[in-house]
Amino acid sequence: MLEKLFGIHESALQLKAKRVEVLSQNIANADTPGYKARDIDFRDALRAELGYGSVTTTHQRHFPNLSGSHTNEVYRIPYNTSVDGNTVEIGLEQARFGKAASDYQATLDFLQGRVTSFKRALKGE
Amino acid sequence: MSMEQMFSVAGSALSAQLTRLNATASNIANASNVASSSEEAYRGKRVVFRTLVENEMVGTETKFAGSVTVEGLVDDPSLPIRMYAPENPIANEDGYVFKSNVDEMEEMIELTAASRAYQSNIEVLSTAKQMMMRTLEVMKA
Numbered sequence: 286m287l288e289k290l291f292g293i294h295e296s297a298l299q300l301k302a303k304r305v306e307v308l309s310q311n312i313a314n315a316d317t318p319g320y321k322a323r324d325i326d327f328r329d330a331l332r333a334e335l336g337y338g339s340v341t342t343t344h345q346r347h348f349p350n351l352s353g354s355h356t357n358e359v360y361r362i363p364y365n366t367s368v369d370g371n372t373v374e375i376g377l378e379q380a381r382f383g384k385a386a387s388d389y390q391a392t393l394d395f396l397q398g399r400v401t402s403f404k405r406a407l408k409g410e
Numbered sequence: 411m412s413m414e415q416m417f418s419v420a421g422s423a424l425s426a427q428l429t430r431l432n433a434t435a436s437n438i439a440n441a442s443n444v445a446s447s448s449e450e451a452y453r454g455k456r457v458v459f460r461t462l463v464e465n466e467m468v469g470t471e472t473k474f475a476g477s478v479t480v481e482g483l484v485d486d487p488s489l490p491i492r493m494y495a496p497e498n499p500i501a502n503e504d505g506y507v508f509k510s511n512v513d514e515m516e517e518m519i520e521l522t523a524a525s526r527a528y529q530s531n532i533e534v535l536s537t538a539k540q541m542m543m544r545t546l547e548v549m550k551a
Contacts, residue, residue: 306412306419307542309534314421315527316430317459317478379530386537390544395549401465 290403294395296334297399300327301389308382311373322361330357413542415474420475420534427528429480430457433522437512444507451490452510455483462499486511
């Protein structure tokens with residue numbers, strides 16, 4: 286029962302943390318020549334995390350999915366290119382970073398709600 | 411753990427931007443330096459950044475992939491400005507001195523750009539800290 290307590294939010298929280306991290310790398314590399322901005326395709330990543338649409342093995346001699354828990358990172362297509370080959374558009378990245386951070390906190394709120402109701406159930410309130 | 415990685419990446423960017431600020435400060439300080447030959451004249455310095463593509467161990471510390479490092483310093487290739495100043499004690503036999511090729515305007519822009527980038531990374535650090543604190547408090551509810 287306990288492993289189902291957090292439902293989808295457990296995987297979601299991990300992915301959202303990963304996304305914030307990827308976006309922070311973009312901001313850190315805003316001035317690095319040739320750096321290509323990256324992002325996570327959240328929908329695909331979450332589906333993969335939950336096991337939907339992933340390749341499964343049905344025979345013992347099948348090869349397992351070698352990519353393991355791959356993170357669905359994709360390169361961003363910039364609106365404007367720059368001479369040094371860097372594709373980070375700092376304003377946009379900052380906006381996305383802010384949104385990703387609040388998305389993370391939203392998931393935290395959902396988790397906190399689960400914890401609160403679970404505690405209440407234990408106390409018999 | 412991913413949060414730790416965020417601190418390390420943003421921290422590396424801070425130190426890289428600081429190097430850039432230092433180079434700019436040095437350029438501005440030497441902007442009006444003169445020398446007696448073209449080779450000796452001060453040339454503007456630019457910092458070149460590089461992204462780490464894999465985790466690297468430096469001593470006991472891990473530098474995570476995605477961190478920024480300073481690849482090196484490059485000199486501005488443009489020619490120093492030749493000025494006729496026979497009264498200058500370091501003027502060459504023809505009476506010329508060579509002024510550094512630093513463009514102050516460009517340096518001011520570089521300075522602003524570097525300090526803005528620095529601020530962005532500070533913001534990333536403080537957001538990461540907030541997220542971490544919030545996460546620790548989830549079970550307290």
